[in-house]
Every structure is written in structure tokens, then in C-alpha cells.
Amino acid sequence: MTQDLEKKIEVISINDSIPEENGPRVPHERQVIDTIIEIWKQDPNTENLGVSKLHSIVKQKHSNWSLSEKRVRQLLKKFGLSTNQEQFTYAKDIKSELTPDINLPPKIQVVMTSKRGKCLYAKKPITKGELIWEEKPLFFIPPLANVKLISHGSACSYCGKLLQQTEMKTVLKGLDCNVCSEIWCSKECKQQDGDLHSILKHNVYNPTTKKSKFINPDSFITLQDYCLEESWNALYAITLIYAQILLDKSGTKQKQFNAMAKVSQDIRYKALNSGGGTFDNMNGGALFVQEQQKTLWKEGYEKFLSVFPKNPITYKEFLYMMGTYNINNLDSNIYLTQSHLNHNCNPNTSVDTNINRISGLKVFAKTNIKEGEEITTTYVNPNHTLNQRQRELRVNWGFICNCEKCINDSNEQKRRKSSTSNQQTNAKNIRNMLKETSESMGDKEFELSIPQDGFNGERRKSVRFDEKVVAVNN
Ligand SMILES: [Zn+2]
Ligand SMILES: [Zn+2]
Ligand SMILES: [Zn+2]
Incomplete structure (x- = not known):
């Protein structure tokens, strides 16, 4: 009931x-x-x-x-998160060619290798602290997060720098656009932006006029909003890159971009999908379903195509552009010489990008560099753990790092692991011994307090018969 x-x-x-x-x-x-x-x-x-x-x-x-x-x-x-599992890499799928029209720094030469692609080597000894080279971006990409501020005239139309109220008076100095409401922070930015600004943003698209007919500004604004909504910087960046390539009548920028380490985004995505990627859904994290990802790419591709009605590219080329941008950019920008640098977790240079975004970067020697030594940079934060670095490098650049630091860290890890497992074996043996003792003594109230599995490899050995005595850390 x-x-x-x-x-x-x-x-x-x-x-x-x-x-x-x-x-x-x-x-x-x-x-x-x-x-x-x-x-x-x-x-x-x-x-x-x-x-x-x-x-x-x-x-x-x-x-x-x-x-x-x-x-x-x-x-x-x-989910590909098991550490013993064979990890997917794609370094073998990355292709590159020698870069045309490049002015190399005086002490540097490019060497083409079969396994590591293009590498930079020291032709002459370089002293610690020396400025090896500085360069401006080949493709400059303003921060996506600021595009709304740019369109309202509160950030520079070229570099994206936020403008103070006082700086907005620069309008009087002729740094405003006479067609739209955007402004520039300096003469330099206005000059750098050049034709790109009006071609991308001025709503004067007319398929019958010769000028600016290769870009549809309405579609560009739509794409920009879409990228902002989806936090999709790579799509925004490759659209700006392609526009600059089309504007460059010499064709050099196109050739230089094509010579960069090239890989398709869908191949990179396999690495992300096969092992815990960046764990970040905003970046298309590990658990972002592949189908969803493909739908997004297709959607992005359609929007990209409508920006360039006269110069379509194939979906395959689109994925290559995105993959290539992703493995070569530094702080969103693409640099010609810097993109030749290979990775080492303990690099011999430091790259300074903090000057200001449009001034580009400076590469300094972090140590003394011998003649014939490879010049390296780090793609990841060297302070991250071995596992974090390995995962980031594998997912984002497709390789398993074998540098000296990684080998040392891995040996150190193995050493710690084996000493932990020795301790566990000891603890187990002692536990068995005590169990036998208590059984043979037939004393049921005999309390056993034995270190359990799972202490963090710290030395903690204290086997007590008396529960009142707390385990002692030594
Ligand atoms: Zn500016
Ligand atoms: Zn304008
Ligand atoms: Zn390493």
C-alpha cells in the first residue's frame, strides 16, 4: 500500500x-x-x-x-588522450619552398632540409645580446576584437590601436577618412593602409567599374562581423591576406606566401581531434565535433568567396590558406624572415614583438651562437610542462619535439616515476607484511595505518601501528 x-x-x-x-x-x-x-x-x-x-x-x-x-x-x-597511444603528427605533410625576393640578415643563411624544411643558420658567430635582425610584418592583421571600435572611429583603422579622446582631435590633422567614419592614429598607418582601406570598406562596389571590382565591401563587412561572432581570427586574417595579395600587382606577396610552410587546416584538425588539443572550445577544442567543424569551414568559405567575386579559390586552397596562416603567424601577423625559424624549447634567440604592433619585431641572440649553428625560437611557453609543450607543438605544428630540454625533462620524469613506483612496491610489501603479522597474531583490533597509493611521489614513509600517530613527512 x-x-x-x-x-x-x-x-x-x-x-x-x-x-x-x-x-x-x-x-x-x-x-x-x-x-x-x-x-x-x-x-x-x-x-x-x-x-x-x-x-x-x-x-x-x-x-x-x-x-x-x-x-x-x-x-x-x-578520445586519443591516452599517453601510451601513438600520437598523430603531420610534420611530414608540411611542404615549403625557398622564399623568393627575400633580403636575409647579414649573418644568416637559409638551408633547405628534407626533415625540418627551411632552416636558418648562422653564417658568422653571433654574440649574446646582439640584434640579429628586425622586420616589419609581411601581412599585418589588426586585432579582430577591435573591429567594432575601428568602424566607430575609436580605434585606428590600420593598427587597431585604441584612440583617446584627445587623440581623436587628430581628425583635424587630416587623419580621418573622407568617405567613411574611420580614422588613423598616424600618418604612417594611413599610408600603410593605402588602397586596402577603401577597397575593403567603402561601399562603392560596382561590378561594371574597373576600380575596386575585385572586392565586395558589403560582403567584407558581413564576413568581419561573422568572424567576430565566431571568434574566428584565422578566417579574418586570410581574407585580409588574400586582399593584399590581389592588390600586389608585382605578385611577390603571393609567391612569398605560397613558399611558406604549407599545410591544410583539415590535416591540422586531425591532430586536434586525436589528442586533447588545446582543450579550448573557442579554438575548436578537442571535443568540438568534426561535423560541426566542417560545417563552420564551409560557411566561412562561402563568406570568403563572396568577398572576392572575381578571384575565387577552391575549398581545398581555402583550407590550405587557413592551415598555412595558422602555423606561420606570430601574434596574428605574418613575418617573412621570422617564419623561417624552427622551434627549440630552449631557443638561442628571443623575439621581441612588444615594440608596437606595426613596428614589427626584433630578434636578439639569447646566447652566443657559433658559426654553422641553427637559429631557433620557441613556439610555446618554455615554462610549460613537458606534456603541455608536447601537446601544443604536436597539435599546432604537427611534430613531437626532440630537443635537448624535452629529452632531459622526459628522463627526469621517468626517474621520478620509477622512484614513485618503487615506493609503492615498498608500501605494498609492508602492507602485506603487516597483514600477515596481524593475521598471525589473531588480533582483530590491531589498527593498521599504512600509506595509501596516490601520494604525489613525495617521500612519505611512515608505517604506524598506532592510529594516533600521524604519518610523518620527512
Ligand atoms: Zn595606427
Ligand atoms: Zn573610409
Ligand atoms: Zn622541446
């Missing part, structure tokens, strides 16, 4: 907050993966943990989850 009644009563929670589910439940695979990624993000050291420890941390976070260690192992494998 009571049971029947219970069945008929619907229990409604009056509390607004979502109540913690009490009973055990089977989590969705996405929830498990999200939790694991969250754990890794919070403490990168946990990336080295084996499945059983990872499983126990997940269970600590969600005690009501009915989740076996076996399922955790299967899911890690399924």
Missing part, C-alpha cells in the same frame, strides 16, 4: 539550485572526459598519472558516479 502510494507521488524539489544527485548513476562519456581534462588543467602534474590513479581522483570528485577503471581506460583511448 505504502509502496503504491510512493509510486503515485511525484517528488518535486522546491530548491532552485540543482541538487547533487544522490544515488549512483552512470556518467555520460563526455562528462568523464570533461572531468579528466579539468583535473589535468588544474594540476598539469596529474597528466603523468596512470589510469588507476586518475580513476580514483575522478571518483573523489564524483562519488556517486558508477564508473570503472576499465571504462576510464577505454574512454581515454577513444
Whole structure:
């Protein structure tokens, strides 16, 4: 009778907050993966943990989850997050050619290699601290986030720099556009922008006039808004790059861009999909479904095409442009010489881009560089852990780094791991020994407090028979 009644009563929670589910439940695979990624993000050291420890941390976070260690192992494998798994790389798919019309710095030469593509080498010894070269961007890309401010005239139309009220008086100095409401921060910016501004932004598209007929400004504004909405900098950038290529009648910019390390975006995406990418959904993170991604690319491609009605490119070329931009840009801009630099986690140069965005960059020697030594830069933050660096390099540039720092870090990691597992074996042996002792003594109240698995590899050895004594860290 009571049971029947219970069945008929619907229990409604009056509390607004979502109540913690009490009973055990089977989590969705996405929830498990999200939790694991969250754990890794919070403490990168946990990336080295084996499945059983990872499983126990997940269970600590969600005690009501009915989740076996076996399922955790299967899911890690399924999502390409397992560390023992063969990792997808695409360095072999990156092609490059010697760059035409390049003025190299006096102490530098380019060497073409089969495995590492184009490399820069020192022709002469370089002293620590020396300025090796400086250069302006080949393609300058203003910050996407500022495009609205640009169109309202509160940021420079070329460099995107925010303008103060006082600076807006520069309008009087002839730095405003006489067609639209945009303004420039300096003569230099106005000059650099040149024809690009009116061709992209002035709504005078007329298919029958000769001037500016290769770009549809209405479509450009639509694309710009779309990029902002989707936080899609690469689409915005390649549109600006293609416009500059079309404007360059000499054809040099086209040849130089084509000679860069080239790869298709869909190949890069495979690496992202196969192993925990950047974990960032804004950047098309690991769990962004491939189908969704393809739909987005197609949509972006259509918008790109309508900007350039007279100069269409194929979808394949579009994906190549995007991939090539993504692996070559530095702070969104493309530099001709700098893009030749290969990666090392402990590089011999430091690249200074902080001067201001349009002034470009300066490359300094970080150490003394011998004649014949390769010049390197770092693509990732060298202070990140080995695993973070390896993942970023593999996903974003398609290779597994084998530099000296990575090899040293990996050896150090192995050393720590093996000393941890020795300790665990010790702890297990001691536990067995104590168990035997207590069994042989037949004393059921004999309390055992033994270090459990899962301490962070710290030396913590204290085996106590008396529960009042707290384990001692030494
Ligand atoms: Zn400016
Ligand atoms: Zn204008
Ligand atoms: Zn490395």
C-alpha cells in the first residue's frame, strides 16, 4: 500500500539550485572526459598519472558516479588522450619552398632540409645580446576584437590601436577618412593602409567599374562581423591576406606566401581531434565535433568567396590558406624572415614583438651562437610542462619535439616515476607484511595505518601501528 502510494507521488524539489544527485548513476562519456581534462588543467602534474590513479581522483570528485577503471581506460583511448597511444603528427605533410625576393640578415643563411624544411643558420658567430635582425610584418592583421571600435572611429583603422579622446582631435590633422567614419592614429598607418582601406570598406562596389571590382565591401563587412561572432581570427586574417595579395600587382606577396610552410587546416584538425588539443572550445577544442567543424569551414568559405567575386579559390586552397596562416603567424601577423625559424624549447634567440604592433619585431641572440649553428625560437611557453609543450607543438605544428630540454625533462620524469613506483612496491610489501603479522597474531583490533597509493611521489614513509600517530613527512 505504502509502496503504491510512493509510486503515485511525484517528488518535486522546491530548491532552485540543482541538487547533487544522490544515488549512483552512470556518467555520460563526455562528462568523464570533461572531468579528466579539468583535473589535468588544474594540476598539469596529474597528466603523468596512470589510469588507476586518475580513476580514483575522478571518483573523489564524483562519488556517486558508477564508473570503472576499465571504462576510464577505454574512454581515454577513444578520445586519443591516452599517453601510451601513438600520437598523430603531420610534420611530414608540411611542404615549403625557398622564399623568393627575400633580403636575409647579414649573418644568416637559409638551408633547405628534407626533415625540418627551411632552416636558418648562422653564417658568422653571433654574440649574446646582439640584434640579429628586425622586420616589419609581411601581412599585418589588426586585432579582430577591435573591429567594432575601428568602424566607430575609436580605434585606428590600420593598427587597431585604441584612440583617446584627445587623440581623436587628430581628425583635424587630416587623419580621418573622407568617405567613411574611420580614422588613423598616424600618418604612417594611413599610408600603410593605402588602397586596402577603401577597397575593403567603402561601399562603392560596382561590378561594371574597373576600380575596386575585385572586392565586395558589403560582403567584407558581413564576413568581419561573422568572424567576430565566431571568434574566428584565422578566417579574418586570410581574407585580409588574400586582399593584399590581389592588390600586389608585382605578385611577390603571393609567391612569398605560397613558399611558406604549407599545410591544410583539415590535416591540422586531425591532430586536434586525436589528442586533447588545446582543450579550448573557442579554438575548436578537442571535443568540438568534426561535423560541426566542417560545417563552420564551409560557411566561412562561402563568406570568403563572396568577398572576392572575381578571384575565387577552391575549398581545398581555402583550407590550405587557413592551415598555412595558422602555423606561420606570430601574434596574428605574418613575418617573412621570422617564419623561417624552427622551434627549440630552449631557443638561442628571443623575439621581441612588444615594440608596437606595426613596428614589427626584433630578434636578439639569447646566447652566443657559433658559426654553422641553427637559429631557433620557441613556439610555446618554455615554462610549460613537458606534456603541455608536447601537446601544443604536436597539435599546432604537427611534430613531437626532440630537443635537448624535452629529452632531459622526459628522463627526469621517468626517474621520478620509477622512484614513485618503487615506493609503492615498498608500501605494498609492508602492507602485506603487516597483514600477515596481524593475521598471525589473531588480533582483530590491531589498527593498521599504512600509506595509501596516490601520494604525489613525495617521500612519505611512515608505517604506524598506532592510529594516533600521524604519518610523518620527512
Ligand atoms: Zn595606427
Ligand atoms: Zn573610409
Ligand atoms: Zn622541446
